Amino acid sequence: MKALVYGGPGVKSWTDVPDPVIVNPTDAIVQVDTTTICGTDLHILGGDVPAVQVGRILGHEGVGTITEVGASVTNFTVGDRVIISCIKSCGHCTNCTAGLFSHCLGDEGQSGIGWIFGHLIDGTQADYVRVPYADNSLHKLPDGVSDAEAVMLSDILPTGFEIGVQYGQVKPGDVVAVIGAGPVGLAAMATVGLYGAATVIAIDLDQNRLEQAREFGATDTVLSGAADWKERVLALTDGSGVDVAIEAVGIPQTFTMATEIVRPGGHVANVGVHGKPVELHLETLWIQNINISMGLVNANTTPMLLKLVAQKKIPADKLATHHFTFDQMLDAYDTFGRAAETKALKVVITRS
Amino acid sequence: MKALVYGGPGVKSWTDVPDPVIVNPTDAIVQVDTTTICGTDLHILGGDVPAVQVGRILGHEGVGTITEVGASVTNFTVGDRVIISCIKSCGHCTNCTAGLFSHCLGDEGQSGIGWIFGHLIDGTQADYVRVPYADNSLHKLPDGVSDAEAVMLSDILPTGFEIGVQYGQVKPGDVVAVIGAGPVGLAAMATVGLYGAATVIAIDLDQNRLEQAREFGATDTVLSGAADWKERVLALTDGSGVDVAIEAVGIPQTFTMATEIVRPGGHVANVGVHGKPVELHLETLWIQNINISMGLVNANTTPMLLKLVAQKKIPADKLATHHFTFDQMLDAYDTFGRAAETKALKVVITRS
Amino acid sequence: MKALVYGGPGVKSWTDVPDPVIVNPTDAIVQVDTTTICGTDLHILGGDVPAVQVGRILGHEGVGTITEVGASVTNFTVGDRVIISCIKSCGHCTNCTAGLFSHCLGDEGQSGIGWIFGHLIDGTQADYVRVPYADNSLHKLPDGVSDAEAVMLSDILPTGFEIGVQYGQVKPGDVVAVIGAGPVGLAAMATVGLYGAATVIAIDLDQNRLEQAREFGATDTVLSGAADWKERVLALTDGSGVDVAIEAVGIPQTFTMATEIVRPGGHVANVGVHGKPVELHLETLWIQNINISMGLVNANTTPMLLKLVAQKKIPADKLATHHFTFDQMLDAYDTFGRAAETKALKVVITRS
């Protein structure tokens, strides 16, 4: 089969590799019909994730059709159309029984983390993929949900919702600022209404992205390059700061911004993937009764979000800005890699 | 009357000042019978809290007897023996109605903070003190609780419990590490059993303090100077880290220690008062699903803790290591200021 | 002044009474500009609430203008336009500091309950009303909110939201059934989206009310007279039952209906005011892991709901179906008393 194979920092190829096979009785093999590219894939290609070995097939998002199931898979059968969650979960380790699927310990000497596709095992940017713990890691695709909508449920929508909105403990009437109007920030904005946010402030350096943000639920926008950005944000609150600040970029400056605009008793929810330490100003924050959360998605809300996408209550389709076929995989990477220029949010790559 | 007056960085005196008077109908005047000194008082004298003006009477902890009440005080009358909470709360501002008494906005142009004694208004290291919002800021002292026990309820016990144990979301069966076995760390250890912690690890540089910690509930101790301190802590867990790490020192190193020993899905509760920023290693922590809390005590658990102190379920008396009379106020400061040497936890200063 | 005075079971009059005066320094006197009638007022007139004494002025909902404040009122001044909450709260008793304002113990020998207007003290169906604990029991009326919208915030909207939606623990994606499409049931439907309910099923005997329900957020309706009503409800779920069943009628049959359609692990939120015991089928329910809640509104969400009404995110105005002036008070009672016939939801009665 064909797959996007990591060849070391800066090197990737769309090339022939052997088909995956069932290894454990809890596995399924899925023919990938639609996949997409995540910012994390670019990090891997940048050499930032040393755990990824040369030869690894990348990708942790996908929609497909089951072609084979292991002996103990009971929820799915061949022919089922499914969403592949970016998080595998064994369902029986200490972390899984506590609902912390992101840190599934698994069996078989796998590392203690839920994200393994395109990381510790071969991923979804391929004709076929082996899915461990299929009963817990796949979701049946209902009628009326397109592949382009569904692939947003592999990672981006649950990440924005769980790590941004839920970890941020958004509650009815809140003023919520989302710093960074890229895909995951927009996913947070698109779902923050599920907890009744009254005001949703999109903050970004790019005016174009701020315009887009309004389509995903932002009620107000603030250009972060402006000298008075902070005053503008505070003017949208009662003066004490926002109830919840969601960081969706992943650099020290945006994290610090989040801590500067949050009210006493408020929440900073870090969603961004960081490559460097940040300076936390405890000398002023220790007295502020704020809470700082962070983490990898558990994907336990995927079935709920899927239901709302099916009801057209979440504009998943608007995240899909560019479309490619599998044989254009490298073009898709190119377009996504130049997102500022191409205005790409998520690129959708489909079996032709 | 006599009071401990702040004279600028490094300068203090036990001197004559005018008696306080009722200013608002919600005030009470309390004759202070017992007070104590907090590490924060030393910070103020070090010049670290610029909001404190020269001439301010210090102290935010105390037990006393009401000598006068304002026209709208209904819960208390002259002669009542009371615990003075370090947090005043008006009971009607946005923050108070949400239970965030630490950030009581108050009235009369007072700053938006609950802690005002010995900070923004005159404090408790004096013969008499004016207590604003007396109905919400005082607690009747029941029979059977000594002044020395009661004064621990002004600040130290609720701080350790609320900011350490509750903000840390300790739950039954948890492994909890408390970094720093000073008064507030010991207060956390003394109350962590209220949420069923199974293992309580005291971590400190001082072997003497670790010995003391066992009397407050520590089940295990680790000397933090040891090269293998981290391995020793992890050996007391299932290998993934502690469920909750409580920071009770207030310096960058101890905060970093807390983030290094916490398990995925765990909590870091910062209790320490910090004077400098800390480096937060988001490049490794972003994926760890940890939560970091911090803040000033709300003191909403004081009545509950008082009940348990009265039942002798919390060893409040053991925190009182040294005793002085009011006219020995400067000696008390000296002893408390050299705590490492004097082995002082809390100094109790009583009207003679 | 004029007021609606209770004359014993079945007897009421719109008659001259003395103006109220300030009794405690925490009181305010409010000129009532707009009031309304609650189903509870009809219960009182039916003789069902023996605590209400002959001579009592009825009414616990109102919008008005402050004409006098006591010495310790700090949040409000003469001339302020305010919403009168149906719940008074002293802000300092055990229940108030725990947020249980509905059971405010107050001072002065008042009974331990937050609802006193038109019950234990004179109420709001009058030209003027004395408001105890004004700082905690009034809310400033912002520009852009009409009296008719605002008066829905005295009781009906917070009751539907707090006792129905919040006590029912509605969460994103839930299927919620509301039994009873009267004012309080509609208030629950109008606010259930604040916690992201995916499906909102209105259940009522009256087809007309079901039509109205769709304007308040119902996504589906079921006529409860139908033999297969239960099957119709279950068909809107995954077959296991609704996540939350909100009872908003107050009779045994509707309470039992709620317990019959809730899923294992689900919630029954009783909002209705009951006059008789109900039979609870613990012989089948004990194993179902359901939760049953009930209670009087705390009104702690009123400021938040007011903000959303001001943003036009809650259709408060649609609850106001009939309008009267103060001198038509008895007509207003007549229209509201025959609601099934007049199709009245809430009658709005305004100073002419």
Next chain:
Amino acid sequence: MKALVYGGPGVKSWTDVPDPVIVNPTDAIVQVDTTTICGTDLHILGGDVPAVQVGRILGHEGVGTITEVGASVTNFTVGDRVIISCIKSCGHCTNCTAGLFSHCLGDEGQSGIGWIFGHLIDGTQADYVRVPYADNSLHKLPDGVSDAEAVMLSDILPTGFEIGVQYGQVKPGDVVAVIGAGPVGLAAMATVGLYGAATVIAIDLDQNRLEQAREFGATDTVLSGAADWKERVLALTDGSGVDVAIEAVGIPQTFTMATEIVRPGGHVANVGVHGKPVELHLETLWIQNINISMGLVNANTTPMLLKLVAQKKIPADKLATHHFTFDQMLDAYDTFGRAAETKALKVVITRS
């Protein structure tokens, strides 16, 4: 092998039956070393649980040794000593992923309930038992925990803790009443300290049981036959009622008692298995802001409780009052069936 077989209402025998075999790859076969009898087994023999068919092996509690595992079992191997949880959980159904293991939907057309042993499939009062979903339904027995202690973790301890203490939302400082000092009531008392209850009131008709209750954590006892039982309970509170009332009997009178002593804002946690409906006095309770919970154990706290039993922080051994061998199974039933007379709490039955 030998097993205790249900022969219809009132009929049971200790008789020869075929050995169990692996049916699904997720099964394990466990040699039962120790089992016990539950009040529910007596209910079944009374004919109260019609789902139990003639020929069924009874029992849902046990400790044993694994003799065979299915192909996809990864956590356990032959020879492991294990606690058999009374709740099976598949780990992948809607209810299991939400932590509601009590209502595990399972696969294979099994009914939607977690409790199947000795109910829908053969149970643990036998030489061997087939355990479905072994990875999720067994717990390794650590050194230092006896079989008699361990068998209390199959059902009684997690039931008392989860359905009594956790569902009752006990919090530090609470006054908790436990109505019924039988095994499950004692299990609640033995674990209520994990949430810091200050006062634990045991209520029972039997003075002997009240004496026993003190060994399990009761701080006060009230004989429920006394005319003034209610006044005695209220005298142990601040006069408003208990914070949490745990019903651990299962008859209408005790349920009503629980609702009569709970304070406004408090919790009634029903643990008892009921055979008849109860009258719920909503005409007085609707305004009381109480919460009523009920349910089947999820057994998700079993590993945590096991840890505390191993630390000797829960007196599990004291529940084991009578000891038998397998060939005395009918004697064990006789002793347990006459508990009032024999003073049996739990009978422990061990392979000889």
